[in-house]
Amino acid sequence: MKKLMIMLLMTFLFISGCSNGDDEKIVISGKMWTEQYILPHILAEYIKAHTDYEVEVQDGLGEVSILTPAMEKGDIDMYVEYTGTGLEAVLKEKAEPGESADEIFERVKEGYKEEYDIVWLEPLGFENTYTLSFSKDKDLKAETFSDLVPYSQNMTFGAPHQFYEREDGYDAMVEAYGFKFENSESFDPNIMYEAVKDGNVDVIPAFTTDGRIARYNLTALKDDKGFFPPYYAAPIVRQEVLDQFPELKDVVNELAGNISEEEMSEMNAKVDIDKQEPKEVAREFLESKGLIDK
Protein backbone atom coordinates (compact mmCIF):
# COMPACT_ATOMS: atom_id res chain seq x y z
CA MET A 1 0.00 0.00 0.00
CA LYS A 2 2.76 2.42 0.94
CA LYS A 3 4.63 1.55 -2.21
CA LEU A 4 1.53 2.26 -4.27
CA MET A 5 1.11 5.64 -2.63
CA ILE A 6 4.71 6.56 -3.38
CA MET A 7 4.28 5.44 -6.97
CA LEU A 8 1.17 7.56 -7.34
CA LEU A 9 2.87 10.53 -5.79
CA MET A 10 5.83 10.16 -8.11
CA THR A 11 3.51 10.03 -11.10
CA PHE A 12 1.77 13.23 -10.03
CA LEU A 13 5.05 14.98 -9.46
CA PHE A 14 6.27 13.85 -12.85
CA ILE A 15 3.13 15.03 -14.61
CA SER A 16 3.07 18.38 -12.85
CA GLY A 17 6.76 18.79 -13.62
CA CYS A 18 6.06 18.32 -17.31
CA SER A 19 3.42 20.98 -17.56
CA ASN A 20 5.68 23.61 -16.08
CA GLY A 21 8.23 23.11 -18.79
CA ASP A 22 6.62 25.41 -21.37
CA ASP A 23 7.62 28.71 -19.83
CA GLU A 24 10.65 29.12 -22.05
CA LYS A 25 8.82 28.98 -25.32
CA ILE A 26 5.96 30.70 -27.09
CA VAL A 27 3.00 28.40 -27.69
CA ILE A 28 0.90 29.35 -30.71
CA SER A 29 -2.49 27.77 -31.25
CA GLY A 30 -5.48 28.01 -33.54
CA LYS A 31 -9.01 26.93 -34.37
CA MET A 32 -10.12 23.93 -36.31
CA TRP A 33 -10.47 25.11 -39.89
CA THR A 34 -8.06 25.53 -42.76
CA GLU A 35 -7.04 29.15 -42.41
CA GLN A 36 -6.54 28.59 -38.70
CA TYR A 37 -4.19 25.69 -39.40
CA ILE A 38 -2.04 27.85 -41.66
CA LEU A 39 -1.87 31.11 -39.68
CA PRO A 40 -0.15 29.65 -36.56
CA HIS A 41 2.65 28.42 -38.82
CA ILE A 42 3.00 31.79 -40.51
CA LEU A 43 3.45 33.40 -37.10
CA ALA A 44 5.74 30.64 -35.86
CA GLU A 45 8.00 30.55 -38.91
CA TYR A 46 8.30 34.32 -38.97
CA ILE A 47 9.12 34.57 -35.26
CA LYS A 48 11.66 31.75 -35.55
CA ALA A 49 13.37 33.46 -38.47
CA HIS A 50 13.62 36.87 -36.82
CA THR A 51 14.24 36.13 -33.12
CA ASP A 52 16.02 33.55 -31.00
CA TYR A 53 12.81 32.60 -29.21
CA GLU A 54 11.64 29.05 -29.10
CA VAL A 55 8.20 28.58 -30.64
CA GLU A 56 5.81 25.68 -30.49
CA VAL A 57 2.70 25.29 -32.64
CA GLN A 58 -0.26 23.49 -31.08
CA ASP A 59 -2.75 23.90 -33.88
CA GLY A 60 -6.41 22.97 -34.06
CA LEU A 61 -7.02 23.27 -30.33
CA GLY A 62 -10.67 24.22 -30.67
CA GLU A 63 -13.24 26.94 -30.70
CA VAL A 64 -13.05 30.34 -29.05
CA SER A 65 -14.64 28.80 -25.96
CA ILE A 66 -11.57 26.60 -25.53
CA LEU A 67 -8.89 28.99 -26.75
CA THR A 68 -9.85 31.93 -24.54
CA PRO A 69 -9.74 30.00 -21.23
CA ALA A 70 -6.54 28.32 -22.42
CA MET A 71 -5.03 31.79 -22.91
CA GLU A 72 -6.22 32.89 -19.49
CA LYS A 73 -4.65 29.85 -17.87
CA GLY A 74 -1.43 30.40 -19.80
CA ASP A 75 -1.55 27.05 -21.60
CA ILE A 76 -1.24 28.83 -24.91
CA ASP A 77 0.31 32.23 -25.57
CA MET A 78 -0.97 33.42 -28.90
CA TYR A 79 -3.42 32.75 -31.73
CA VAL A 80 -5.18 34.59 -34.53
CA GLU A 81 -8.67 35.81 -33.66
CA TYR A 82 -11.27 37.67 -35.70
CA THR A 83 -12.56 40.98 -34.40
CA GLY A 84 -16.17 39.91 -34.93
CA THR A 85 -15.81 36.74 -32.86
CA GLY A 86 -13.92 38.60 -30.15
CA LEU A 87 -16.59 41.26 -29.97
CA GLU A 88 -19.62 38.99 -29.91
CA ALA A 89 -18.58 35.68 -28.43
CA VAL A 90 -16.02 36.87 -25.89
CA LEU A 91 -16.95 40.43 -24.96
CA LYS A 92 -20.67 39.77 -25.60
CA GLU A 93 -21.10 43.10 -27.38
CA LYS A 94 -22.80 43.94 -30.66
CA ALA A 95 -21.49 45.71 -33.72
CA GLU A 96 -23.39 48.96 -34.31
CA PRO A 97 -24.88 49.45 -37.77
CA GLY A 98 -22.40 51.30 -39.92
CA GLU A 99 -19.50 50.74 -37.54
CA SER A 100 -16.27 50.37 -39.48
CA ALA A 101 -13.81 47.50 -39.20
CA ASP A 102 -11.32 49.85 -37.55
CA GLU A 103 -13.79 51.00 -34.93
CA ILE A 104 -14.64 47.41 -34.07
CA PHE A 105 -10.95 46.62 -33.85
CA GLU A 106 -10.42 49.45 -31.36
CA ARG A 107 -13.31 48.21 -29.26
CA VAL A 108 -12.13 44.62 -28.95
CA LYS A 109 -8.60 45.83 -28.29
CA GLU A 110 -9.76 47.80 -25.25
CA GLY A 111 -12.17 45.13 -24.07
CA TYR A 112 -9.58 42.35 -24.14
CA LYS A 113 -6.99 44.49 -22.40
CA GLU A 114 -9.39 45.28 -19.59
CA GLU A 115 -10.98 41.91 -19.11
CA TYR A 116 -8.25 39.42 -19.99
CA ASP A 117 -4.96 41.32 -20.12
CA ILE A 118 -4.64 40.07 -23.68
CA VAL A 119 -3.21 42.32 -26.40
CA TRP A 120 -4.48 42.53 -29.97
CA LEU A 121 -1.54 43.06 -32.33
CA GLU A 122 -1.91 44.72 -35.74
CA PRO A 123 -4.36 43.03 -38.17
CA LEU A 124 -2.73 40.76 -40.75
CA GLY A 125 -4.37 42.49 -43.70
CA PHE A 126 -7.18 40.37 -45.03
CA GLU A 127 -10.75 40.93 -44.01
CA ASN A 128 -12.80 37.85 -43.43
CA THR A 129 -16.55 37.97 -43.47
CA TYR A 130 -19.50 36.00 -44.79
CA THR A 131 -20.80 35.89 -48.31
CA LEU A 132 -23.63 33.75 -49.65
CA SER A 133 -22.53 30.97 -51.96
CA PHE A 134 -24.33 28.54 -54.20
CA SER A 135 -23.16 26.35 -57.03
CA LYS A 136 -22.86 28.21 -60.33
CA ASP A 137 -24.40 25.15 -62.00
CA LYS A 138 -27.71 26.28 -60.53
CA ASP A 139 -27.94 29.00 -63.16
CA LEU A 140 -29.73 31.53 -60.95
CA LYS A 141 -29.68 35.14 -61.94
CA ALA A 142 -28.36 36.55 -58.68
CA GLU A 143 -25.44 38.86 -58.09
CA THR A 144 -26.39 40.25 -54.71
CA PHE A 145 -28.06 39.00 -51.54
CA SER A 146 -31.25 40.83 -52.51
CA ASP A 147 -31.34 39.07 -55.88
CA LEU A 148 -31.46 35.75 -54.06
CA VAL A 149 -34.55 36.57 -51.99
CA PRO A 150 -37.17 35.48 -54.57
CA TYR A 151 -35.44 32.10 -54.98
CA SER A 152 -35.06 31.49 -51.27
CA GLN A 153 -38.35 29.73 -50.59
CA ASN A 154 -37.21 26.70 -52.55
CA MET A 155 -33.77 26.60 -51.01
CA THR A 156 -32.19 24.80 -48.09
CA PHE A 157 -29.73 26.88 -46.15
CA GLY A 158 -26.74 25.20 -44.51
CA ALA A 159 -24.26 26.78 -42.10
CA PRO A 160 -21.82 26.06 -39.29
CA HIS A 161 -23.36 26.10 -35.82
CA GLN A 162 -22.06 29.43 -34.71
CA PHE A 163 -23.79 31.16 -37.59
CA TYR A 164 -27.16 30.43 -36.00
CA GLU A 165 -26.07 31.83 -32.64
CA ARG A 166 -24.32 35.04 -33.65
CA GLU A 167 -26.08 38.36 -33.32
CA ASP A 168 -25.04 39.00 -36.91
CA GLY A 169 -26.10 35.50 -37.89
CA TYR A 170 -28.97 33.64 -39.45
CA ASP A 171 -31.99 35.23 -37.76
CA ALA A 172 -30.78 38.79 -38.22
CA MET A 173 -29.74 38.17 -41.83
CA VAL A 174 -33.06 36.57 -42.74
CA GLU A 175 -34.87 39.51 -41.20
CA ALA A 176 -32.69 42.15 -42.84
CA TYR A 177 -33.15 40.76 -46.34
CA GLY A 178 -36.50 39.03 -46.03
CA PHE A 179 -35.23 35.56 -46.95
CA LYS A 180 -37.72 32.72 -46.62
CA PHE A 181 -35.54 29.64 -46.75
CA GLU A 182 -37.46 26.41 -46.85
CA ASN A 183 -35.10 24.67 -44.44
CA SER A 184 -31.94 25.25 -42.47
CA GLU A 185 -29.26 22.76 -41.47
CA SER A 186 -26.14 23.05 -39.40
CA PHE A 187 -22.87 21.17 -39.66
CA ASP A 188 -19.12 21.45 -39.34
CA PRO A 189 -17.58 24.45 -41.17
CA ASN A 190 -15.18 22.14 -43.02
CA ILE A 191 -17.88 20.15 -44.77
CA MET A 192 -20.15 23.01 -45.75
CA TYR A 193 -18.42 23.60 -49.09
CA GLU A 194 -18.74 19.94 -50.09
CA ALA A 195 -22.35 19.99 -48.94
CA VAL A 196 -23.23 22.86 -51.27
CA LYS A 197 -21.11 21.49 -54.10
CA ASP A 198 -22.81 18.10 -53.88
CA GLY A 199 -26.26 19.64 -53.58
CA ASN A 200 -27.01 18.51 -50.00
CA VAL A 201 -27.89 22.13 -49.31
CA ASP A 202 -28.48 25.01 -51.73
CA VAL A 203 -26.86 28.04 -50.08
CA ILE A 204 -24.13 28.49 -47.49
CA PRO A 205 -22.61 31.50 -45.76
CA ALA A 206 -19.06 31.00 -47.05
CA PHE A 207 -16.03 32.69 -45.57
CA THR A 208 -14.76 35.22 -48.08
CA THR A 209 -11.20 33.94 -47.72
CA ASP A 210 -12.04 30.32 -48.42
CA GLY A 211 -10.24 28.93 -51.44
CA ARG A 212 -13.05 26.54 -52.23
CA ILE A 213 -15.38 29.33 -53.45
CA ALA A 214 -13.29 29.69 -56.59
CA ARG A 215 -12.21 26.09 -56.94
CA TYR A 216 -15.66 24.55 -56.51
CA ASN A 217 -17.21 27.03 -58.90
CA LEU A 218 -19.37 28.70 -56.24
CA THR A 219 -20.74 32.21 -56.31
CA ALA A 220 -19.82 34.94 -53.85
CA LEU A 221 -22.83 37.23 -53.72
CA LYS A 222 -22.49 40.87 -52.84
CA ASP A 223 -23.85 41.87 -49.44
CA ASP A 224 -25.70 44.85 -50.95
CA LYS A 225 -27.14 46.06 -47.65
CA GLY A 226 -23.76 45.82 -45.91
CA PHE A 227 -25.22 43.47 -43.34
CA PHE A 228 -22.00 41.68 -42.38
CA PRO A 229 -19.42 44.11 -41.04
CA PRO A 230 -15.94 43.32 -42.37
CA TYR A 231 -13.85 41.68 -39.70
CA TYR A 232 -10.10 41.77 -39.32
CA ALA A 233 -7.96 38.82 -38.35
CA ALA A 234 -5.20 39.70 -35.92
CA PRO A 235 -2.79 37.82 -33.65
CA ILE A 236 -3.67 38.11 -29.97
CA VAL A 237 -1.06 37.59 -27.24
CA ARG A 238 -1.03 37.50 -23.45
CA GLN A 239 0.54 40.63 -21.93
CA GLU A 240 2.71 38.43 -19.69
CA VAL A 241 4.22 36.82 -22.76
CA LEU A 242 4.98 40.19 -24.32
CA ASP A 243 6.79 41.14 -21.11
CA GLN A 244 8.74 37.92 -21.10
CA PHE A 245 9.69 38.11 -24.80
CA PRO A 246 10.27 41.85 -25.37
CA GLU A 247 10.99 41.68 -29.11
CA LEU A 248 7.86 39.67 -29.86
CA LYS A 249 5.41 42.52 -30.33
CA ASP A 250 7.46 44.45 -32.88
CA VAL A 251 8.42 41.35 -34.80
CA VAL A 252 4.85 40.08 -35.18
CA ASN A 253 3.62 43.57 -36.05
CA GLU A 254 5.95 43.52 -39.07
CA LEU A 255 3.49 41.05 -40.56
CA ALA A 256 0.68 43.62 -40.33
CA GLY A 257 -1.18 44.13 -43.58
CA ASN A 258 0.97 41.58 -45.36
CA ILE A 259 -1.66 38.97 -46.17
CA SER A 260 -4.33 39.99 -48.67
CA GLU A 261 -7.67 38.24 -49.14
CA GLU A 262 -6.50 36.71 -52.42
CA GLU A 263 -3.33 35.43 -50.82
CA MET A 264 -5.23 33.93 -47.89
CA SER A 265 -7.76 32.18 -50.10
CA GLU A 266 -5.01 30.86 -52.36
CA MET A 267 -3.23 29.42 -49.30
CA ASN A 268 -6.50 27.91 -48.11
CA ALA A 269 -7.05 26.31 -51.50
CA LYS A 270 -3.55 24.81 -51.46
CA VAL A 271 -4.34 23.04 -48.20
CA ASP A 272 -7.96 22.11 -48.87
CA ILE A 273 -7.75 21.08 -52.47
CA ASP A 274 -4.11 20.45 -53.31
CA LYS A 275 -3.65 18.68 -49.96
CA GLN A 276 -0.43 20.47 -49.08
CA GLU A 277 0.76 20.66 -45.48
CA PRO A 278 -0.25 23.91 -43.72
CA LYS A 279 3.31 24.40 -42.52
CA GLU A 280 4.71 24.02 -46.01
CA VAL A 281 2.14 26.47 -47.41
CA ALA A 282 2.99 28.97 -44.68
CA ARG A 283 6.72 28.75 -45.42
CA GLU A 284 6.22 29.04 -49.17
CA PHE A 285 4.13 32.14 -48.66
CA LEU A 286 6.65 33.84 -46.39
CA GLU A 287 9.48 32.99 -48.76
CA SER A 288 7.63 34.23 -51.83
CA LYS A 289 7.00 37.56 -50.10
CA GLY A 290 10.63 37.75 -49.06
CA LEU A 291 9.63 37.78 -45.39
CA ILE A 292 11.94 34.90 -44.49
CA ASP A 293 15.05 33.55 -46.18
CA LYS A 294 14.95 30.30 -48.06
Next chain:
Amino acid sequence: MIEPLHLFFINTVMTRSDDIWEGMVEHLFLSFTAIFIAIIIALPLGIFVSRQRKLADLFIGITSVFQTIPSLAFFGFLIPIFGTGTVTAITALTVYSLLPILRNTYTGIITVDQAVIEAGRGMGMTENQILTKIELPLSLPFIMAGIRTATVLTVGVATLATFVGAGGLGELIYRGLSTWNNQLVLAGAIPAAFLALFFDFILKRIELRATPKGLKRQ
Protein backbone atom coordinates in the same frame (compact mmCIF):
# COMPACT_ATOMS: atom_id res chain seq x y z
CA MET B 1 -16.32 35.68 -16.70
CA ILE B 2 -18.04 33.92 -13.82
CA GLU B 3 -21.81 34.26 -13.91
CA PRO B 4 -24.46 33.10 -11.45
CA LEU B 5 -24.79 29.88 -13.35
CA HIS B 6 -28.15 28.60 -12.15
CA LEU B 7 -30.07 31.77 -13.08
CA PHE B 8 -28.58 32.03 -16.53
CA PHE B 9 -29.07 28.35 -17.06
CA ILE B 10 -32.76 28.41 -16.18
CA ASN B 11 -33.16 31.40 -18.45
CA THR B 12 -31.40 29.60 -21.31
CA VAL B 13 -33.57 26.53 -20.87
CA MET B 14 -36.73 28.64 -20.89
CA THR B 15 -35.87 30.65 -23.98
CA ARG B 16 -34.52 27.61 -25.80
CA SER B 17 -37.19 25.11 -24.86
CA ASP B 18 -38.19 24.71 -28.53
CA ASP B 19 -34.63 23.99 -29.61
CA ILE B 20 -34.10 21.60 -26.72
CA TRP B 21 -37.29 19.76 -27.50
CA GLU B 22 -36.46 19.49 -31.19
CA GLY B 23 -32.94 18.34 -30.32
CA MET B 24 -34.29 15.68 -28.00
CA VAL B 25 -36.69 14.34 -30.59
CA GLU B 26 -33.95 14.15 -33.22
CA HIS B 27 -31.56 12.66 -30.70
CA LEU B 28 -34.06 9.99 -29.74
CA PHE B 29 -34.79 9.18 -33.34
CA LEU B 30 -31.10 8.86 -34.25
CA SER B 31 -30.11 6.75 -31.24
CA PHE B 32 -33.17 4.54 -31.31
CA THR B 33 -33.02 3.77 -35.00
CA ALA B 34 -29.32 3.01 -34.73
CA ILE B 35 -29.74 0.69 -31.74
CA PHE B 36 -32.70 -1.02 -33.33
CA ILE B 37 -30.76 -1.75 -36.52
CA ALA B 38 -27.74 -2.80 -34.48
CA ILE B 39 -29.86 -5.31 -32.51
CA ILE B 40 -31.31 -6.71 -35.73
CA ILE B 41 -27.78 -7.25 -37.04
CA ALA B 42 -25.81 -8.17 -33.94
CA LEU B 43 -28.24 -10.47 -32.13
CA PRO B 44 -28.64 -13.04 -34.95
CA LEU B 45 -24.94 -12.67 -35.73
CA GLY B 46 -24.10 -13.42 -32.09
CA ILE B 47 -26.26 -16.55 -32.20
CA PHE B 48 -24.66 -17.55 -35.48
CA VAL B 49 -21.08 -17.20 -34.24
CA SER B 50 -21.93 -19.10 -31.07
CA ARG B 51 -22.73 -22.01 -33.43
CA GLN B 52 -19.71 -21.41 -35.65
CA ARG B 53 -17.13 -20.54 -33.04
CA LYS B 54 -14.27 -20.47 -35.50
CA LEU B 55 -15.85 -17.39 -37.06
CA ALA B 56 -16.44 -15.66 -33.73
CA ASP B 57 -13.01 -14.05 -33.48
CA LEU B 58 -13.28 -12.80 -37.04
CA PHE B 59 -16.65 -11.07 -36.64
CA ILE B 60 -15.97 -9.72 -33.17
CA GLY B 61 -12.59 -8.55 -34.47
CA ILE B 62 -14.20 -6.63 -37.32
CA THR B 63 -16.66 -4.86 -35.03
CA SER B 64 -13.81 -4.07 -32.63
CA VAL B 65 -11.84 -2.42 -35.41
CA PHE B 66 -14.83 -0.21 -36.22
CA GLN B 67 -15.09 0.71 -32.56
CA THR B 68 -11.51 1.99 -32.56
CA ILE B 69 -12.09 4.48 -35.40
CA PRO B 70 -12.50 7.90 -33.78
CA SER B 71 -16.18 8.73 -34.14
CA LEU B 72 -15.69 12.15 -35.70
CA ALA B 73 -13.39 10.69 -38.35
CA PHE B 74 -15.89 7.96 -39.09
CA PHE B 75 -18.69 10.47 -39.63
CA GLY B 76 -16.33 12.28 -42.00
CA PHE B 77 -15.52 9.12 -43.97
CA LEU B 78 -19.19 8.43 -44.59
CA ILE B 79 -20.00 11.84 -46.05
CA PRO B 80 -18.68 11.10 -49.56
CA ILE B 81 -20.90 7.99 -49.58
CA PHE B 82 -24.14 9.12 -47.96
CA GLY B 83 -23.84 12.92 -48.01
CA THR B 84 -24.72 15.01 -45.02
CA GLY B 85 -27.68 14.24 -42.82
CA THR B 86 -29.50 11.48 -41.03
CA VAL B 87 -28.37 8.47 -43.06
CA THR B 88 -24.70 9.14 -42.40
CA ALA B 89 -25.32 9.63 -38.71
CA ILE B 90 -27.45 6.52 -38.27
CA THR B 91 -24.97 4.37 -40.19
CA ALA B 92 -22.09 5.48 -38.00
CA LEU B 93 -24.08 5.09 -34.79
CA THR B 94 -25.24 1.61 -35.78
CA VAL B 95 -21.70 0.48 -36.42
CA TYR B 96 -20.69 1.78 -33.00
CA SER B 97 -23.46 -0.17 -31.27
CA LEU B 98 -22.55 -3.52 -32.82
CA LEU B 99 -19.64 -4.61 -30.65
CA PRO B 100 -21.25 -4.61 -27.20
CA ILE B 101 -24.36 -6.41 -28.43
CA LEU B 102 -22.47 -8.96 -30.51
CA ARG B 103 -19.89 -9.77 -27.89
CA ASN B 104 -22.37 -10.06 -25.05
CA THR B 105 -24.74 -12.25 -27.05
CA TYR B 106 -21.89 -14.54 -27.98
CA THR B 107 -20.44 -14.69 -24.47
CA GLY B 108 -23.90 -15.18 -22.96
CA ILE B 109 -24.74 -18.13 -25.16
CA ILE B 110 -21.44 -19.97 -24.93
CA THR B 111 -21.38 -19.72 -21.16
CA VAL B 112 -24.76 -21.45 -20.73
CA ASP B 113 -24.16 -24.57 -18.65
CA GLN B 114 -23.69 -27.55 -21.00
CA ALA B 115 -25.48 -29.78 -18.52
CA VAL B 116 -28.70 -27.81 -18.96
CA ILE B 117 -28.45 -28.08 -22.74
CA GLU B 118 -27.81 -31.82 -22.45
CA ALA B 119 -30.87 -32.14 -20.20
CA GLY B 120 -32.97 -30.34 -22.80
CA ARG B 121 -31.65 -32.56 -25.53
CA GLY B 122 -32.41 -35.59 -23.34
CA MET B 123 -36.00 -34.39 -23.04
CA GLY B 124 -36.22 -34.43 -26.83
CA MET B 125 -35.95 -30.70 -27.53
CA THR B 126 -35.09 -29.64 -31.05
CA GLU B 127 -32.14 -27.30 -31.69
CA ASN B 128 -34.60 -24.45 -32.08
CA GLN B 129 -36.23 -25.19 -28.78
CA ILE B 130 -32.85 -25.41 -27.07
CA LEU B 131 -32.09 -21.93 -28.42
CA THR B 132 -35.37 -20.27 -27.56
CA LYS B 133 -36.20 -22.11 -24.33
CA ILE B 134 -32.76 -22.61 -22.80
CA GLU B 135 -29.93 -20.64 -24.31
CA LEU B 136 -31.61 -17.29 -24.94
CA PRO B 137 -33.45 -17.08 -21.59
CA LEU B 138 -30.34 -18.10 -19.68
CA SER B 139 -28.11 -15.63 -21.51
CA LEU B 140 -30.65 -12.81 -21.33
CA PRO B 141 -28.83 -10.89 -18.57
CA PHE B 142 -25.70 -10.85 -20.75
CA ILE B 143 -27.56 -9.80 -23.88
CA MET B 144 -29.45 -7.06 -22.08
CA ALA B 145 -26.23 -5.82 -20.51
CA GLY B 146 -24.80 -5.54 -24.03
CA ILE B 147 -27.82 -3.64 -25.30
CA ARG B 148 -27.71 -1.32 -22.30
CA THR B 149 -24.02 -0.58 -22.85
CA ALA B 150 -24.72 0.07 -26.53
CA THR B 151 -27.60 2.41 -25.66
CA VAL B 152 -25.59 4.58 -23.29
CA LEU B 153 -22.70 4.69 -25.77
CA THR B 154 -24.94 5.58 -28.70
CA VAL B 155 -26.83 8.33 -26.91
CA GLY B 156 -23.42 9.81 -26.08
CA VAL B 157 -21.90 9.49 -29.53
CA ALA B 158 -25.10 10.82 -31.13
CA THR B 159 -24.12 14.28 -29.86
CA LEU B 160 -21.57 14.27 -32.70
CA ALA B 161 -24.24 13.73 -35.36
CA THR B 162 -24.66 17.47 -35.62
CA PHE B 163 -21.25 17.78 -37.30
CA VAL B 164 -22.70 16.10 -40.37
CA GLY B 165 -25.96 18.01 -40.30
CA ALA B 166 -28.12 15.42 -38.56
CA GLY B 167 -29.14 17.63 -35.64
CA GLY B 168 -29.80 16.22 -32.17
CA LEU B 169 -28.79 17.63 -28.82
CA GLY B 170 -25.23 18.03 -30.07
CA GLU B 171 -26.53 20.97 -32.07
CA LEU B 172 -27.02 22.98 -28.86
CA ILE B 173 -23.72 21.79 -27.42
CA TYR B 174 -21.75 22.77 -30.48
CA ARG B 175 -23.55 26.08 -30.94
CA GLY B 176 -22.70 26.86 -27.34
CA LEU B 177 -19.07 25.83 -27.78
CA SER B 178 -18.52 27.91 -30.87
CA THR B 179 -19.98 31.06 -29.34
CA TRP B 180 -18.69 30.48 -25.82
CA ASN B 181 -22.09 30.11 -24.25
CA ASN B 182 -21.65 27.49 -21.53
CA GLN B 183 -25.30 27.59 -20.54
CA LEU B 184 -26.22 26.52 -24.03
CA VAL B 185 -23.65 23.71 -23.85
CA LEU B 186 -25.27 22.50 -20.64
CA ALA B 187 -28.75 22.87 -22.13
CA GLY B 188 -27.65 20.22 -24.64
CA ALA B 189 -25.42 18.10 -22.45
CA ILE B 190 -27.73 17.66 -19.46
CA PRO B 191 -30.72 16.38 -21.48
CA ALA B 192 -28.36 14.04 -23.36
CA ALA B 193 -27.04 12.59 -20.11
CA PHE B 194 -30.59 12.35 -18.80
CA LEU B 195 -31.71 10.48 -21.93
CA ALA B 196 -28.88 7.98 -21.54
CA LEU B 197 -29.72 7.30 -17.89
CA PHE B 198 -33.43 7.15 -18.60
CA PHE B 199 -33.03 4.50 -21.29
CA ASP B 200 -30.65 2.53 -19.18
CA PHE B 201 -33.31 2.52 -16.48
CA ILE B 202 -36.11 1.49 -18.86
CA LEU B 203 -34.00 -1.32 -20.30
CA LYS B 204 -33.23 -2.49 -16.80
CA ARG B 205 -36.95 -2.75 -16.07
CA ILE B 206 -37.46 -4.69 -19.31
CA GLU B 207 -34.62 -6.98 -18.38
CA LEU B 208 -36.15 -7.71 -14.96
CA ARG B 209 -39.52 -8.36 -16.54
CA ALA B 210 -38.06 -10.71 -19.11
CA THR B 211 -35.78 -12.66 -16.80
CA PRO B 212 -37.21 -16.16 -16.16
CA LYS B 213 -38.46 -16.66 -12.62
CA GLY B 214 -35.95 -19.38 -11.95
CA LEU B 215 -33.05 -16.99 -12.62
CA LYS B 216 -34.25 -14.25 -10.30
CA ARG B 217 -32.70 -14.08 -6.90
CA GLN B 218 -35.00 -15.31 -4.22
